[in-house]
Amino acid sequence: MSGTSLVTARERALAVLGGEPDDATLRRYLHGIAGVDAVGLEQRAAALGTRSIKTTSKKWALDRIISLVDLTTLEGADTPGKVRSLVAKAMVPDPADATTPRVAAVCVYGDMVPYAVDALGALHGDPDDGRIAVAAVATAFPSGRSSLEIKLADTAEAVANGADEIDMVIDRGAFLAGRYGLVFDQIAAVKEACRRPDGTSASLKVILETGELVTYDNVRRASWLSILAGGDFIKTSTGKVQPAATLPVTLLMLEVVRDWHLMTGQRIGVKPAGGIRASKDAIKYLVTVAETVGEEWLQPHLFRFGASSLLNDVLLQRQKMTTGHYSGPDYVTID
Amino acid sequence: MSFLEYAPAPESRAILSLRDSYGLFIDGEFVDGRGTPFTTSSPATEERIATIAAANTADVDDAVAAARRAYDRTWSRMSGRDRGKYLFRIARLIQERARELAVAESLDNGKPIKESRDVDVPLVAAWFFYYAGWADKLDHAGLGANPRALGVAAQVIPWNFPLLMLAWKIAPALAAGNTVVLKPAETTPLTALLFAEIVQQADLPPGVVNIITGAGDTGAALVAHEGVDKVAFTGSTAVGRAIAKQVAGTNKKVTLELGGKAANIVFDDAPVDQAIEGIVNGIFFNQGHVCCAGSRLLVQESIHDEVVERLKQRLSTLRLGDPLDKNTDIGAINSAEQLERINELAEAGVDEGAERWSAPCEIPENGFWYAPTIFTNVQTSNRIAREEIFGPVLSVLTFRTPQEAIAKANNTPYGLSAGIWSDKGSRILAVADQLRAGVIWANTFNRFDPASPFGGYKESGYGREGGRHGLGAYLAPATAGSVSRGGARAVEAAAASAEERPARRRRTPKPAKKGAAK
Numbered sequence: 001m002s003g004t005s006l007v008t009a010r011e012r013a014l015a016v017l018g019g020e021p022d023d024a025t026l027r028r029y030l031h032g033i034a035g036v037d038a039v040g041l042e043q044r045a046a047a048l049g050t051r052s053i054k055t056t057s058k059k060w061a062l063d064r065i066i067s068l069v070d071l072t073t074l075e076g077a078d079t080p081g082k083v084r085s086l087v088a089k090a091m092v093p094d095p096a097d098a099t100t101p102r103v104a105a106v107c108v109y110g111d112m113v114p115y116a117v118d119a120l121g122a123l124h125g126d127p128d129d130g131r132i133a134v135a136a137v138a139t140a141f142p143s144g145r146s147s148l149e150i151k152l153a154d155t156a157e158a159v160a161n162g163a164d165e166i167d168m169v170i171d172r173g174a175f176l177a178g179r180y181g182l183v184f185d186q187i188a189a190v191k192e193a194c195r196r197p198d199g200t201s202a203s204l205k206v207i208l209e210t211g212e213l214v215t216y217d218n219v220r221r222a223s224w225l226s227i228l229a230g231g232d233f234i235k236t237s238t239g240k241v242q243p244a245a246t247l248p249v250t251l252l253m254l255e256v257v258r259d260w261h262l263m264t265g266q267r268i269g270v271k272p273a274g275g276i277r278a279s280k281d282a283i284k285y286l287v288t289v290a291e292t293v294g295e296e297w298l299q300p301h302l303f304r305f306g307a308s309s310l311l312n313d314v315l316l317q318r319q320k321m322t323t324g325h326y327s328g329p330d331y332v333t334i335d
Numbered sequence: 336m337s338f339l340e341y342a343p344a345p346e347s348r349a350i351l352s353l354r355d356s357y358g359l360f361i362d363g364e365f366v367d368g369r370g371t372p373f374t375t376s377s378p379a380t381e382e383r384i385a386t387i388a389a390a391n392t393a394d395v396d397d398a399v400a401a402a403r404r405a406y407d408r409t410w411s412r413m414s415g416r417d418r419g420k421y422l423f424r425i426a427r428l429i430q431e432r433a434r435e436l437a438v439a440e441s442l443d444n445g446k447p448i449k450e451s452r453d454v455d456v457p458l459v460a461a462w463f464f465y466y467a468g469w470a471d472k473l474d475h476a477g478l479g480a481n482p483r484a485l486g487v488a489a490q491v492i493p494w495n496f497p498l499l500m501l502a503w504k505i506a507p508a509l510a511a512g513n514t515v516v517l518k519p520a521e522t523t524p525l526t527a528l529l530f531a532e533i534v535q536q537a538d539l540p541p542g543v544v545n546i547i548t549g550a551g552d553t554g555a556a557l558v559a560h561e562g563v564d565k566v567a568f569t570g571s572t573a574v575g576r577a578i579a580k581q582v583a584g585t586n587k588k589v590t591l592e593l594g595g596k597a598a599n600i601v602f603d604d605a606p607v608d609q610a611i612e613g614i615v616n617g618i619f620f621n622q623g624h625v626c627c628a629g630s631r632l633l634v635q636e637s638i639h640d641e642v643v644e645r646l647k648q649r650l651s652t653l654r655l656g657d658p659l660d661k662n663t664d665i666g667a668i669n670s671a672e673q674l675e676r677i678n679e680l681a682e683a684g685v686d687e688g689a690e691r692w693s694a695p696c697e698i699p700e701n702g703f704w705y706a707p708t709i710f711t712n713v714q715t716s717n718r719i720a721r722e723e724i725f726g727p728v729l730s731v732l733t734f735r736t737p738q739e740a741i742a743k744a745n746n747t748p749y750g751l752s753a754g755i756w757s758d759k760g761s762r763i764l765a766v767a768d769q770l771r772a773g774v775i776w777a778n779t780f781n782r783f784d785p786a787s788p789f790g791g792y793k794e795s796g797y798g799r800e801g802g803r804h805g806l807g808a809y810l811a812p813a814t815a816g817s818v819s820r821g822g823a824r825a826v827e828a829a830a831a832s833a834e835e836r837p838a839r840r841r842r843t844p845k846p847a848k849k850g851a852a853k
Binding site: 034035036037039040041043044050051052053054055056057058060061064255286290291295298 | 337338339340341342343344449453604605606607608609610612613652661662758778779
């Protein structure tokens with residue numbers, strides 16, 4: 001998949017903002033958006049979590065969850081061998097059942113991209129076509145504390161190595177200090193760095209790190225800011241900060257995406273990442289997506305789970321639905 | 336296949352073991368009624384559930400007499416601490432049997448199982464737990480030391496929250512030391528009768544709680560009965576008015592919780608996504624069969640179009656259907672009669688020039704249903720802006736300034752509840768201060784807690800239920816010579832008095848006590 005073009009993103013932002021994206025203009029715009037009532041938001045998320053997904057719906061949901069997973073390894077201890085193992089799991093999640101769908105992408109550090117691309121071979125490609133994309137975290141992940149030059153070099157290198165998707169982090173310090181213009185410019189610059197020589201572009205996921213933004217009002221503003229600056233996806237977390245993805249935060253980001261779509265017609269993706277380990281929880285996210293932005297969002301280019309251990313729990317549930325009984329952790333493979 | 340067409344997820348009815356017919360619960364036993372029995376049916380399918388006995392005046396006499404005996408001999412002499420023990424026991428039994436009660440409630444009333452499971456039944460248990468805690472602390476109820484119970488309470492409750500309204504009535508009455516005769520609504524007697532079983536299971540002294548079923552005339556006979564010291568009624572303003580007239584000039588104390596036409600005021604700085612949820616919860620919760628429902632939406636003109644548009648989108652996602660399906664949002668209308676009234680008022684709305692919009696949902700073939708509906712372009716003089724519809728119908732009006740919002744909100748003969756949506760705390764407080772309504776919610780709606788008093792202004796009734804104030808409705812200040820409720824007088828209760836009771840037309844043997852923890 002490829003991201004939206006930079007020029008249209010900037011033009012759109014200027015039109016929406018009615019001026020240059022400097023601190024003052026952005027502040028006026030972002031602070032003019034209706035606030036979030038925390039109690040009400042959490043109640044709504046909890047209510048969506050009570051949906052009861054059974055039988056055929058559950059079967060569909062489990063398969064869909066697998067096809068929306070960004071299978072992730074982001075450790076200091078990562079090696080080419082570990083990445084190859086991850087890729088093998090991504091291609092054949094359940095060796096015992098050939099009907100199991102593939103995951104959407106593997107998500108690795110930038111220096112691991114060549115190994116992932118190599119291991120995927122012919123299966124490397126667009127998840128909408130049933131292939132597997134390579135996503136790379138970049139921009140001094142996870143803290144983002146580095147100069148813009150280094151962030152851009154980090155991004156460009158990952159793209160050059162064959163990454164299809166870039167998961168960048170925003171500068172939370174700048175955001176919390178009210179320097180919205182700086183955050184906007186950095187996202188826009190990274191978006192530019194996602195461009196390939198042939199004119200196509202890697203898709204850009206913007207990580208808000210909601211655990212550091214703390215308030216729902218901040219999450220809403222950061223979501224708007226990231227979309228205005230050209231992000232193709234907004235992503236909750238790096239997985240390195242707690243709390244990571246939560247259902248209320250994801251619901252809030254989906255509401256922003258829905259409102260943006262109503263306003264501009266453009267569809268932005270959402271990726272909750274970190275802390276989603278159980279099928280039951282993942283199904284709650286599917287329900288929340290379907291009932292907030294619509295079922296059409298449940299596609300790899302509009303919704304992803306950033307997860308590692310989730311996949312095996314889904315496979316266990318899937319086996320249970322097929323065989324009628326629960327197996328155990330030794331009946332699914334570790335990657 | 337569409338994911339959003341969730342596969343059916345019905346709650347199992349297997350947990351219910353209903354009898355084919357139910358008698359009256361008088362003096363701790365189920366007895367035959369002497370009126371003409373009637374059937375209770377499921378409003379979602381119109382299928383018969385059970386045959387229910389009807390109480391005639393002789394049965395009402397028996398029930399009141401049983402309550403009087405229990406009051407004189409047992410309950411009024413028991414220490415508050417011991418009364419509290421019984422209430423705690425009832426609360427725990429309700430929790431143990433929560434699923435069963437939820438299924439019965441949804442079956443009989445038509446409300447979605449997710450509401451009976453997540454709202455009604457947990458609140459019922461909470462109400463009993465809360466007032467159980469009060470039973471030995473009545474000196475702190477605000478009426479001075481040693482307040483006394485009133486005696487026998489006649490309680491008549493509506494069909495919209497059958498078990499919850501029972502809890503609102505019985506829990507404070509028993510905590511305060513009264514005995515009760517309660518009449519559930521004709522269309523929804525089932526959970527009250529299951530509650531009678533819980534009363535038996537809890538080994539409550541006979542006669543402390545009596546439940547008599549029947550139609551309006553049973554309720555009227557109960558309210559008019561000379562042996563009654565207190566009347567508590569929840570229901571329509573018309574009936575409430577009749578009760579007020581009937582008890583005028585007697586010594587009976589009265590609390591009435593009647594109709595409402597609540598304003599839900601949305602300011603332009605409201606947290607809009609949550610406000611939409613709140614509007615939906617305010618009027619479409621329980622199919623709008625809520626006396627405090629936010630049936631008049633007052634929205635600031637500057638955001639009117641946006642709010643209505645978002646509301647329509649949200650309503651389009653509501654699921655109407657089988658109340659026992661765990662994914663149902665909107666259940667059945669409780670009765671054909673109520674559906675008729677909703678239809679009539681909605682037609683009046685159209686005739687008066689309001690614009691009607693109904694959510695596009697499939698209406699099941701059998702049963703009573705009404706699609707969630709909103710009326711825009713409603714004027715304050717329209718019937719749908721004045722009269723209580725008691726159904727899933729929202730009237731949308733606009734305002735320009737806070738003063739206009741307050742004036743329009745107060746311009747109703749009712750005054751039960753109101754809602755305010757704004758991000759500005761100072762505005763919420765200033766507006767709430769000027770609204771004449773018993774309950775005012777800020778940035779939420781239809782939230783209940785046993786510690787919070789509930790009741791109305793004007794034609795919405797008088798007296799308060801819930802909280803310390805709710806106790807006041809079942810207590811009087813100590814009179815000279817009235818005795819202390821000290822634990823020393825705790826009485827050798829049930830066993831002794833049971834022998835003195837006259838022979839009854841016993842209908843079913845008392846069930847073995849199933850693990851009522853003591």
